[in-house]
Amino acid sequence: MNKLKLSLAAAVLASGCSSLTPAEDPVALRMTDIEARLIRIERIVENQSLVQLASELEALRTETSALRGQIETLQFQSESGDSRQRELYVDVDRRLQALESAPRFEAPPPAAAVGGGAVAPPPVAARPNGSDQQNYEAAMKLVEGKKYDEAERAFTSFLGSFPTSPLADNAQYWLGETFYVRGNYRDGLAAFRKLIESYPQSDKVPDALLKVGFCQAELGDRNGARSSLQGVVQQFPGTTAARQATQRLDRLSQ
Numbered sequence: 570m571n572k573l574k575l576s577l578a579a580a581v582l583a584s585g586c587s588s589l590t591p592a593e594d595p596v597a598l599r600m601t602d603i604e605a606r607l608i609r610i611e612r613i614v615e616n617q618s619l620v621q622l623a624s625e626l627e628a629l630r631t632e633t634s635a636l637r638g639q640i641e642t643l644q645f646q647s648e649s650g651d652s653r654q655r656e657l658y659v660d661v662d663r664r665l666q667a668l669e670s671a672p673r674f675e676a677p678p679p680a681a682a683v684g685g686g687a688v689a690p691p692p693v694a695a696r697p698n699g700s701d702q703q704n705y706e707a708a709m710k711l712v713e714g715k716k717y718d719e720a721e722r723a724f725t726s727f728l729g730s731f732p733t734s735p736l737a738d739n740a741q742y743w744l745g746e747t748f749y750v751r752g753n754y755r756d757g758l759a760a761f762r763k764l765i766e767s768y769p770q771s772d773k774v775p776d777a778l779l780k781v782g783f784c785q786a787e788l789g790d791r792n793g794a795r796s797s798l799q800g801v802v803q804q805f806p807g808t809t810a811a812r813q814a815t816q817r818l819d820r821l822s823q
Contacts, residue, residue: 745777758788
């Protein structure tokens with residue numbers, strides 16, 4: 570660059586001694602050409618920083634896209650793990666039920682029962698003791714302990730004893746969950762639909778509609794499942810239920 574500037578200075582001195590006009594003087598023409606080229610070179614040098622910045626931005630975009638893909642993969646793996654764990658619970662519960670219902674040797678009835686006497690019916694469950702809150706919490710502890718058969722009975726009793734309780738919609742939802750987690754999708758579907766019909770203002774409606782779609786998918790009603798899951802996305806955008814519905818729709822489309 571310094572040599573170029575010296576050449577320009579020499580050209581200026583030489584042009585000062587010429588008697589030709591700038592348009593005729595070859596030295597002046599050459600100087601003008603060199604100056605124009607110098608301007609172009611300086612602009613290219615200045616724009617190189619912009620090119621580098623654009624390159625770095627593109628690299629950041631690529632890295633961000635890759636990270637987003639990794640996050641979505643981790644979320645899918647996490648949900649798949651939860652699904653496998655639920656299926657394991659369902660399998661164990663089914664095997665236990667099969668063992669419990671298997672025929673076994675029983676001692677002969679006592680003499681008092683022999684002779685055609687009527688068998689006494691099982692006792693009718695009385696109204697549970699305590700408040701609706703206490704009974705609801707007791708039923709939830711059964712769910713947390715994975716005692717789903719007992720939880721089903723507890724929530725059914727709760728709904729019969731406290732139909733107007735502020736917790737009734739939650740109890741109806743968890744009743745559906747006790748069916749769903751054991752693979753009883755038909756009864757689960759009925760329970761979740763009842764929540765939507767009986768408690769349309771409940772905060773549990775998005776989750777119940779989501780589980781309606783899940784039950785329909787498990788029962789082989791793919792069209793019904795798509796309709797229900799799309800309803801979750803459209804009616805409750807931005808919610809966790811909508812995100813899970815979108816993920817399940819993607820898997821149905823595959």
